[in-house]
């Protein structure tokens with residue numbers, strides 16, 4: 157009885173510890189946009205995932221920005237602010253292209269709210 161309770165509390169503590177560690181799986185980063193908020197904890201290891209917020213749905217640029225996720229992850233690392241100096245020129249270029257494409261893909265979107273604002 158006591159042993160089982162000890163084991164449970166040890167598992168709980170382990171889960172809490174794992175939950176605060178960065179996720180080490182390949183699926184350790186994801187994108188968020190309004191109306192889409194992925195789980196910040198990895199389903200496989202319980203680790204903390206990097207969720208990169210976008211202002212809008214990436215639309216046609218989604219594959220491109222997803223390809224750049226490892227670069228985003230590298231830039232943000234374990235810290236919450238981006239350190240672009242850790243990126244190579246090629247990675248910087250890829251990230252910039254992806255972000256610009258997202259911007260272009262979403263700029264032409266007209267939402268009723270945006271239309272209502274531009275009077």
Ligand SMILES: [Zn+2]
Nearest residue numbers: 179181198201
């Ligand atoms: Zn994981």
